[in-house]
Amino acid sequence: MLWILFYSFGYKPDLYHSIATDRLSLGQYKLAASNTFFQTFMGTLRISLTGTALCFLIGFPFAYWLSVRVPPSRRPIFLALILIPFWTNFLVRTIGWRILLAPSGIFAGVLHFLGLHSTALEVLDTRGAVQLGVVYNYLPLMILPLYVALDRLDPGLREASKDLGAGRVRTLFKVTIPLVSPGIIAGLLLVFIPLSGDFITATVLGGAKGNMAGRMIYDQFLIAQNWALGSAMAVVLILLIAAVVLFFGSIAIIGRHIIRYRRRVELAIAL
Amino acid sequence: MKEAPKITRILASEEFTHRFSRRTILLGSAVGVISGGLLLAGCSTSKSPKAGELSSAAPKPSPIESKLNMYNWAQYDDPNLVTAFTSAFGPAVQIDVYSSNEEMIAKLSAAKGTSGYDLVIPSGTYIPQMIKNGLLEKFDKTQLPNLAKVELALLGRSWDPTNDYSICKDWGTTGYMYDTKVIKRPMLTWQDFIDAAQHEASGKVSVLDSPPEVAAIYFWAKGFYWATEVQAELDAAEKFLVNDFASHIKAFDSYPGIKLAQGGYALSELWNGDARQGLLASKNPERYKWVLPTPRTELWMDNWAIAAGAKNPVAAHAWINFILDPVNAFTDMQYTGYNTGSMGNEEKAKTAKLEYLDLIFFTPAQIATMDTGEINSAQSRLVEMYSKTKAKAG
Numbered sequence: 307m308l309w310i311l312f313y314s315f316g317y318k319p320d321l322y323h324s325i326a327t328d329r330l331s332l333g334q335y336k337l338a339a340s341n342t343f344f345q346t347f348m349g350t351l352r353i354s355l356t357g358t359a360l361c362f363l364i365g366f367p368f369a370y371w372l373s374v375r376v377p378p379s380r381r382p383i384f385l386a387l388i389l390i391p392f393w394t395n396f397l398v399r400t401i402g403w404r405i406l407l408a409p410s411g412i413f414a415g416v417l418h419f420l421g422l423h424s425t426a427l428e429v430l431d432t433r434g435a436v437q438l439g440v441v442y443n444y445l446p447l448m449i450l451p452l453y454v455a456l457d458r459l460d461p462g463l464r465e466a467s468k469d470l471g472a473g474r475v476r477t478l479f480k481v482t483i484p485l486v487s488p489g490i491i492a493g494l495l496l497v498f499i500p501l502s503g504d505f506i507t508a509t510v511l512g513g514a515k516g517n518m519a520g521r522m523i524y525d526q527f528l529i530a531q532n533w534a535l536g537s538a539m540a541v542v543l544i545l546l547i548a549a550v551v552l553f554f555g556s557i558a559i560i561g562r563h564i565i566r567y568r569r570r571v572e573l574a575i576a577l
Numbered sequence: 578m579k580e581a582p583k584i585t586r587i588l589a590s591e592e593f594t595h596r597f598s599r600r601t602i603l604l605g606s607a608v609g610v611i612s613g614g615l616l617l618a619g620c621s622t623s624k625s626p627k628a629g630e631l632s633s634a635a636p637k638p639s640p641i642e643s644k645l646n647m648y649n650w651a652q653y654d655d656p657n658l659v660t661a662f663t664s665a666f667g668p669a670v671q672i673d674v675y676s677s678n679e680e681m682i683a684k685l686s687a688a689k690g691t692s693g694y695d696l697v698i699p700s701g702t703y704i705p706q707m708i709k710n711g712l713l714e715k716f717d718k719t720q721l722p723n724l725a726k727v728e729l730a731l732l733g734r735s736w737d738p739t740n741d742y743s744i745c746k747d748w749g750t751t752g753y754m755y756d757t758k759v760i761k762r763p764m765l766t767w768q769d770f771i772d773a774a775q776h777e778a779s780g781k782v783s784v785l786d787s788p789p790e791v792a793a794i795y796f797w798a799k800g801f802y803w804a805t806e807v808q809a810e811l812d813a814a815e816k817f818l819v820n821d822f823a824s825h826i827k828a829f830d831s832y833p834g835i836k837l838a839q840g841g842y843a844l845s846e847l848w849n850g851d852a853r854q855g856l857l858a859s860k861n862p863e864r865y866k867w868v869l870p871t872p873r874t875e876l877w878m879d880n881w882a883i884a885a886g887a888k889n890p891v892a893a894h895a896w897i898n899f900i901l902d903p904v905n906a907f908t909d910m911q912y913t914g915y916n917t918g919s920m921g922n923e924e925k926a927k928t929a930k931l932e933y934l935d936l937i938f939f940t941p942a943q944i945a946t947m948d949t950g951e952i953n954s955a956q957s958r959l960v961e962m963y964s965k966t967k968a969k970a971g
Binding site for chain 1: 819
């Protein structure tokens with residue numbers, strides 16, 4: 307980490323050396339934050355925020371269903387169905403989507419058969435393909451902590467809530483979600499942080515249109531061999547991720563305080 | 578003998594097997610090995626060499642080491658040749674792959690002679706500086722009698738006039754291929770490439786994933802020298818690529834041939850061998866057209882060289898001599914689709930009725946339009962504009 311920080315102030319002396327630090331400057335940051343590259347950082351955040359949100363919207367109902375509705379004896383089967391693809395090599399899993407999404411691939415065939423889409427499928431090498439890829443790749447990281455949290459939740463609490471007159475929705479928002487919030491936070495962080503730095507999905511599915519910051523950093527280190535610029539980009543990415551986490555973290559904390567404060571007021575009035 | 582390649586076709590779709598070859602980005606290793614035999618399946622006349630067929634002109638140097646470590650572009654030599662070499666001479670061959678000259682050079686210069694690699698395959702333009710930086714070992718030419726079998730025109734190139742450090746592995750050029758259903762106008766020049774990319778083929782264009790060759794599209798179209806160091810020309814290229822060209826690019830792809838021939842792109846900048854593979858794999862090849870664009874284009878040459886501090890120099894020499902043997906050179910040419918530059922390749926290819934010979938062999942008039950370029954002060958600028966173009970395209 308410290309090396310990356312140190313290198314980011316260096317420069318690339320010539321083709322045969324990847325880094326020199328005898329002269330330190332902020333020049334690489336200026337370049338990394340310039341309009342052209344910043345556009346990619348913003349695109350990355352858009353993909354990772356949307357991806358995290360989609361993972362949550364798919365992962366939460368699934369984890370809830372798995373831990374509440376599915377009888378315990380059958381749960382291992384569903385967990386295995388999630389985990390086994392997850393054990394497969396990341397790259398191979400992602401390449402699999404290229405085959406599925408190919409212009410004349412399986413999806414194109416199904417859509418054509420259903421009469422939904424008649425021309426060649428043009429999903430590959432777009433932002434959409436990357437979005438789909440990251441949701442698929444990171445979904446297990448969302449489901450597992452949510453499942454663990456929901457599984458440990460005493461079903462009696464939901465029943466008590468029901469007995470006390472709360473409807474399903476109210477039970478969900480007032481009882482279940484607050485109690486599993488550590489699992490939710492873990493899931494969101496586990497998905498958002500690695501997803502923001504992902505470069506494989508963007509490389510395999512994104513073409514030129516679905517570029518992500520991780521890919522850009524990879525290029526600087528391994529193709530351009532410009533470690534200084536790559537390091538500066540990595541630091542910018544870390545700062546952006548930290549900023550997003552802090553932003554949503556503080557919203558959550560402030561939100562919780564407001565809710566508590568209002569509850570206290572309600573209680574005081576009721577008393 | 579033909580069974581293995583057929584099996585590999587089932588294991589990996591053709592599009593993928595080719596994404597992991599020369600100069601590809603990702604770790605070609607596992608997938609690369611699986612897809613190894615693909616080209617063999619494509620060439621009906623290909624034949625795996627047997628040890629007994631090896632030229633008797635190659636004296637067996639001794640004592641030969643038991644290992645040979647090659648640092649090579651992925652899928653760049655026929656695996657059957659590697660097996661034949663081991664059974665004839667003994668050394669077990671270990672191949673690691675790199676995806677760019679820069680990557681290979683960085684590894685060699687960081688290791689300072691202790692990289693553990695015996696053989697590397699740098700592109701010609703990188704060789705002078707590699708020699709200057711002490712990254713390469715001098716050949717012992719007495720161990721390389723087959724140097725005499727290489728076409729004279731390929732010897733003594735500017736980067737190594739006496740071939741003391743390097744010898745041609747194969748060479749090729751850069752052009753483009755397009756889908757005639759999308760682009761109906763006649764296409765001849767690099768300016769045509771740019772016009773079509775900005776109009777009817779917009780959003781369906783791929784360019785090579787290589788900094789100099791992205792900028793070169795502009796330089797070639799304008800008739801500038803593609804290794805120019807003139808500041809104004811570099812500025813103009815950056816302005817053009819970032820502002821007027823990036824948004825039309827669908828992918829930076831060094832192996833677009835097969836994908837193009839399956840409808841994935843309408844217009845692709847590519848190397849001749851890749852174009853040929855695309856046409857060979859296509860169901861209706863007449864729909865796609867290869868262009869060797871005017872006014873100027875590239876001539877690249879990859880070269881066998883021995884890494885400084887090589888631990889198995891005898892085995893390294895034995896391999897180079899083995900692969901320069903005309904029979905083996907011809908086999909390797911069929912595998913990669915690039916001319917290995919062995920005397921008699923063209924006649925043999927005609928006799929063997931290989932397809933698309935115009936994509937392997939070029940006329941003297943065509944060769945006269947090709948420049949090898951050079952590595953100079955503009956290199957880092959080219960990389961920077963490539964990175965910007967990539968960011969802008971996304």
